[in-house]
Amino acid sequence: MMKLDDIAALAKVSKTTASRALADSPLVKEETKALIREIAKAHNYKPNTLASAFARKKSGIIGFCLLNKDHPSFGHPFFGPVLDGALEQARKDNYHIILAANKGSDYVFEEPFMQDCIEGVVLSSFAPAKAVQEFKKRGIPQVLINDVLNTENNTFIMDDNYGGAYQLMQHLMKDKGHFRIGFLTDRLSHTSYLLRYFAYIDAHRDAGLPVYSNDKLPLFDLEGGFSLSSDYYLKKYGYDDIPRIGSPMVVVGVKSAAGYEAVKQLIATGDLPSAIFAVSDSLAIGAIHALQDAGLRVPEDVAVVGYDDIISSTAVRPALTTVRVNRKEIGRTAIQELEKLIENPEQETKIIYIKNNLIVRKSS
Amino acid sequence: MMKLDDIAALAKVSKTTASRALADSPLVKEETKALIREIAKAHNYKPNTLASAFARKKSGIIGFCLLNKDHPSFGHPFFGPVLDGALEQARKDNYHIILAANKGSDYVFEEPFMQDCIEGVVLSSFAPAKAVQEFKKRGIPQVLINDVLNTENNTFIMDDNYGGAYQLMQHLMKDKGHFRIGFLTDRLSHTSYLLRYFAYIDAHRDAGLPVYSNDKLPLFDLEGGFSLSSDYYLKKYGYDDIPRIGSPMVVVGVKSAAGYEAVKQLIATGDLPSAIFAVSDSLAIGAIHALQDAGLRVPEDVAVVGYDDIISSTAVRPALTTVRVNRKEIGRTAIQELEKLIENPEQETKIIYIKNNLIVRKSS
DNA sequence: TTGTATGCGTTATCAG
DNA sequence: CTGATAACGCATACAA
Numbered sequence: 001m002m003k004l005d006d007i008a009a010l011a012k013v014s015k016t017t018a019s020r021a022l023a024d025s026p027l028v029k030e031e032t033k034a035l036i037r038e039i040a041k042a043h044n045y046k047p048n049t050l051a052s053a054f055a056r057k058k059s060g061i062i063g064f065c066l067l068n069k070d071h072p073s074f075g076h077p078f079f080g081p082v083l084d085g086a087l088e089q090a091r092k093d094n095y096h097i098i099l100a101a102n103k104g105s106d107y108v109f110e111e112p113f114m115q116d117c118i119e120g121v122v123l124s125s126f127a128p129a130k131a132v133q134e135f136k137k138r139g140i141p142q143v144l145i146n147d148v149l150n151t152e153n154n155t156f157i158m159d160d161n162y163g164g165a166y167q168l169m170q171h172l173m174k175d176k177g178h179f180r181i182g183f184l185t186d187r188l189s190h191t192s193y194l195l196r197y198f199a200y201i202d203a204h205r206d207a208g209l210p211v212y213s214n215d216k217l218p219l220f221d222l223e224g225g226f227s228l229s230s231d232y233y234l235k236k237y238g239y240d241d242i243p244r245i246g247s248p249m250v251v252v253g254v255k256s257a258a259g260y261e262a263v264k265q266l267i268a269t270g271d272l273p274s275a276i277f278a279v280s281d282s283l284a285i286g287a288i289h290a291l292q293d294a295g296l297r298v299p300e301d302v303a304v305v306g307y308d309d310i311i312s313s314t315a316v317r318p319a320l321t322t323v324r325v326n327r328k329e330i331g332r333t334a335i336q337e338l339e340k341l342i343e344n345p346e347q348e349t350k351i352i353y354i355k356n357n358l359i360v361r362k363s364s
Numbered sequence: 365m366m367k368l369d370d371i372a373a374l375a376k377v378s379k380t381t382a383s384r385a386l387a388d389s390p391l392v393k394e395e396t397k398a399l400i401r402e403i404a405k406a407h408n409y410k411p412n413t414l415a416s417a418f419a420r421k422k423s424g425i426i427g428f429c430l431l432n433k434d435h436p437s438f439g440h441p442f443f444g445p446v447l448d449g450a451l452e453q454a455r456k457d458n459y460h461i462i463l464a465a466n467k468g469s470d471y472v473f474e475e476p477f478m479q480d481c482i483e484g485v486v487l488s489s490f491a492p493a494k495a496v497q498e499f500k501k502r503g504i505p506q507v508l509i510n511d512v513l514n515t516e517n518n519t520f521i522m523d524d525n526y527g528g529a530y531q532l533m534q535h536l537m538k539d540k541g542h543f544r545i546g547f548l549t550d551r552l553s554h555t556s557y558l559l560r561y562f563a564y565i566d567a568h569r570d571a572g573l574p575v576y577s578n579d580k581l582p583l584f585d586l587e588g589g590f591s592l593s594s595d596y597y598l599k600k601y602g603y604d605d606i607p608r609i610g611s612p613m614v615v616v617g618v619k620s621a622a623g624y625e626a627v628k629q630l631i632a633t634g635d636l637p638s639a640i641f642a643v644s645d646s647l648a649i650g651a652i653h654a655l656q657d658a659g660l661r662v663p664e665d666v667a668v669v670g671y672d673d674i675i676s677s678t679a680v681r682p683a684l685t686t687v688r689v690n691r692k693e694i695g696r697t698a699i700q701e702l703e704k705l706i707e708n709p710e711q712e713t714k715i716i717y718i719k720n721n722l723i724v725r726k727s728s
Numbered sequence: 729t730t731g732t733a734t735g736c737g738t739t740a741t742c743a744g
Numbered sequence: 745c746t747g748a749t750a751a752c753g754c755a756t757a758c759a760a
Binding site: 047074084087099100111117285289310316327 | 410415417440441461464649656679681
């Protein structure tokens, strides 16, 4: 393997000049540069990346962490596309992406490269404050996806959950004339779902309508045994605690089976809403199946809408009306913001909401 | 930041001894080791990863490439989970995974780390011989997922397509008594689909049954305008060229809409099979929708089976009978094999088939 | 515009 | 068992 020394020798210049020439420094005469470049090319010279990174103390690597209970899940319909967007952007800006996932509840990321080689890190999924503090302590800039913590001076990227859910509610109420709308959700301790819930409530309030309420439904645990990672949105929307308004159905787990069971329970009460807003497509699909299995028609008897626009939303019949979350855009933006942070680490807290799109299909 | 020098000084030993002690070398007296370790820990010493990698000429990084036409697609229901498995295994064995995706039809991977820092590479999706040669030239061990090329001395990992498809056919023929089974496929130039096709044909042959044939169907281009990346399987199953047996319906594109259109066309011929074997779940879902839209019942009038077991296969009604591809296992195995190759680069060509599972649901 | 000399933090070589 | 010293390949402060 050719090294800089060899190229310099061939060009009869010093290593320094050769180095500069290849970095296109203005300090080197154009002729000299051309010569050196030519020689480098002819001998297929490639700088030793490790040596270069070491000397400059810059690796050009960004860590992408998925924080999960026990195993990585890029197979998840949300994170896969986010990663795609991140990779696309990183590549464009000449950064590498290295992957990491926590083991169990240990959020320290002991892996060597994660310790001291990454120039920044994207924390995806539900980042615990512990992980954030850890990176902050090491002085590694970070961007968080999908959640907002109380930690200071961080950049957060998330879907415009409130806006998307509000649009969906407008569609249901204004376009379709529904005014008894059930709410089916995963635990509200997830910020995304909480915001969708607020939009659900506010849409009623703004329309001067009461929120669908059903005495025969149990009082579900709104937080599902977890607690909010931040009270930022509680404050923002004027609450001290997650308010119980109407009769939200809260399930644990994201699987459609959970939605199925909940709606079965709802049907058993005999007091059906005319529409169900499920906080995720997965739950919505379960809801549709439960309705259909009970002999009810969707959307004629009960309309169902979801959120996310996962692939499965067109596999169900009727195809699901939902909100398309721009996952790739979330990934891209995360990298862009991280790069800004790498350039200039001193920044204020910043929350960026990524626009989404209402997708009206047949289920509403 | 503490460096090795500092630790050595504090322990009143040389850098060398300190280095050895921390690497748990048998050359160092236990007492000395203990002392040095203690000091290192007390001062929260972390070796400089870049310096270490540089000095040892070992980065501990494995490249994971997705070869696609224009953009990364970890959001794909296949590659996301493969990546999860790979990451899990890599982490277990103290390797890092760095991501790469080609730009357009340029398969050279110019990214610095991909050039000379990775110790091995996993090539996923449809690896062109060009990419393989490129890495081979640079002496980087590689494992290929999902395709077998004519290139020599490579390790290939793939789903046991033939076995899975054969099982599915047995299910259709033996368990369900079907003997007129249509075949709906994406272009057969994809090795995976070709193998499923061979199993489809062979199952008929082994049962002494003719393959479903329908004159009114057009003669689709079997390779879909592409050519096979290898004739390995052609030879293995005794063909010179992809044989046209029965009336395979070949669509271009993996979207369910393509399956929908093809089956619509099939219905129009008026000569329906009693079952359809779709080469992917996505196509199968389109098939089910087309059948249902034409007023036909699945599986009573026409049974439909798919392959892959993507999430959507339980979102359709009836839920899809399919073959579950062990994607995570594919990823894990790829990394394990790659590590063997890194240890000992001289190895013979090796093809590993990952076992799959027949999943019988309601569509058959 | 070019070159010299040195540093980067670790590991490896060789001598003790 | 331990230590002095030399790489490793590149980048850069400083000198010319």
